[in-house]
Amino acid sequence: MKTNSSHGLHGASLCTPYLLLVPLGLLAALLVLPSLGPSNARSDGLGVLCGGAGADGYSVSSGDDEEKAAGTAPPPGAGTEEFSLLVGVLTMPSRRERRDIVRMAYALQPPAGAARVDVRFVFCNVTDPVDAALVAVEARRHGDILVLNCTENMNDGKTHAYLSSVPRLFASRPYDYVMKTDDDTYLRVAALAEELRGKPRGDVYLGHGFAVGDDPMPFMHGMGYVVSWDVARWVSDNQEILRHNDTHGPEDLLVGKWLSIGGRGKNRYSLKPRMYDLNWFMDNFRPDTIAVHMLKDNRRWAAAFRYFNVTAGINPSDLYHQP
Ligand SMILES: *[C@@H]1O[C@H](CO)[C@@H](O)[C@H](O)[C@H]1NC(C)=O
Numbered sequence: 627m628k629t630n631s632s633h634g635l636h637g638a639s640l641c642t643p644y645l646l647l648v649p650l651g652l653l654a655a656l657l658v659l660p661s662l663g664p665s666n667a668r669s670d671g672l673g674v675l676c677g678g679a680g681a682d683g684y685s686v687s688s689g690d691d692e693e694k695a696a697g698t699a700p701p702p703g704a705g706t707e708e709f710s711l712l713v714g715v716l717t718m719p720s721r722r723e724r725r726d727i728v729r730m731a732y733a734l735q736p737p738a739g740a741a742r743v744d745v746r747f748v749f750c751n752v753t754d755p756v757d758a759a760l761v762a763v764e765a766r767r768h769g770d771i772l773v774l775n776c777t778e779n780m781n782d783g784k785t786h787a788y789l790s791s792v793p794r795l796f797a798s799r800p801y802d803y804v805m806k807t808d809d810d811t812y813l814r815v816a817a818l819a820e821e822l823r824g825k826p827r828g829d830v831y832l833g834h835g836f837a838v839g840d841d842p843m844p845f846m847h848g849m850g851y852v853v854s855w856d857v858a859r860w861v862s863d864n865q866e867i868l869r870h871n872d873t874h875g876p877e878d879l880l881v882g883k884w885l886s887i888g889g890r891g892k893n894r895y896s897l898k899p900r901m902y903d904l905n906w907f908m909d910n911f912r913p914d915t916i917a918v919h920m921l922k923d924n925r926r927w928a929a930a931f932r933y934f935n936v937t938a939g940i941n942p943s944d945l946y947h948q949p
Pocket residue numbers: 642643644645646775776
């Protein structure tokens with residue numbers, strides 16, 4: 627799709643901050659409480675607020691967890707880190723069961739080589755008091771929650787809030803790439819990292835290209851797409867998008883539109899057919915999957931876990947009585 631809108635998107639000063647910090651009391655508690663549970667589920671989280679700690683979110687990096695916990699992590703590019711990727715899973719506070727499944731799906735994946743990959747669940751303002759309490763506990767336990775200053779929605783600016791907040795939130799330890807995905811997508815992080823490894827680090831827009839007319843990829847399907855840090859920063863710096871009220875509508879199409887107007891994300895890559903929708907019969911899984919989308923109920927997640935041998939990894943034990 628060619629966008630004919632004439633408004634130019636020029637760099638401008640930073641937008642107002644979009645982050646709504648999880649209550650500060652909670653933060654303070656996080657910083658002083660000893661971690662609970664096993665070391666792979668430490669509560670050193672809300673790293674977003676204290677300089678990029680790994681926490682329980684699926685985080686791949688070679689042995690610098692202690693440094694991160696101590697806030698003395700090296701800057702990006704230093705040491706052995708090959709590149710870094712922030713994965714934002716847009717979801718809603720009430721979808722706790724799904725989030726639990728998705729969290730396990732990330733936690734049980736093989737490492738992504740020397741890439742640093744952090745996964746965060748992204749909400750807008752948590753207004754319901756019950757949700758707020760449960761989200762606070764979840765954030766405390768897992769440290770993988772990101773709450774933005776927006777009203778909960780799917781096609782009314784949440785993606786914009788996410789992409790434009792991230793560059794400020796993580797300014798002290800930027801990522802090379804920022805991904806937006808959903809809670810009905812099973813992302814195979816190592817396969818994605820393998821794709822990113824050889825790609826440019828700048829001006830990148832990668833995902834499942836959605837063809838419109840004779841343009842093979844005017845935008846990337848909302849199941850999951852990656853932009854490089856400079857592109858996220860450009861979105862963040864752009865007052866024009868908000869001024870033109872250009873955040874209402876299908877979020878994936880709009881991201882493509884902004885980038886086309888601004889001439890950004892020119893290094894475009896479509897990972898079709900390795901990113902795809904699971905069909906009705908659940909029989910189109912492929913071994914080289916990067917992302918499979920439309921996992922909208924537990925039955926479909928179960929099929930994915932079986933297909934990708936996540937279930938097969940269970941240790942044999944008399945305790946399970948599995949056939
Ligand atoms: C949050 O968003 C509201 C409405 O857009 C705005 O008035 C407020 O200043 C924002 N708060 C912060 C902390 O950015």
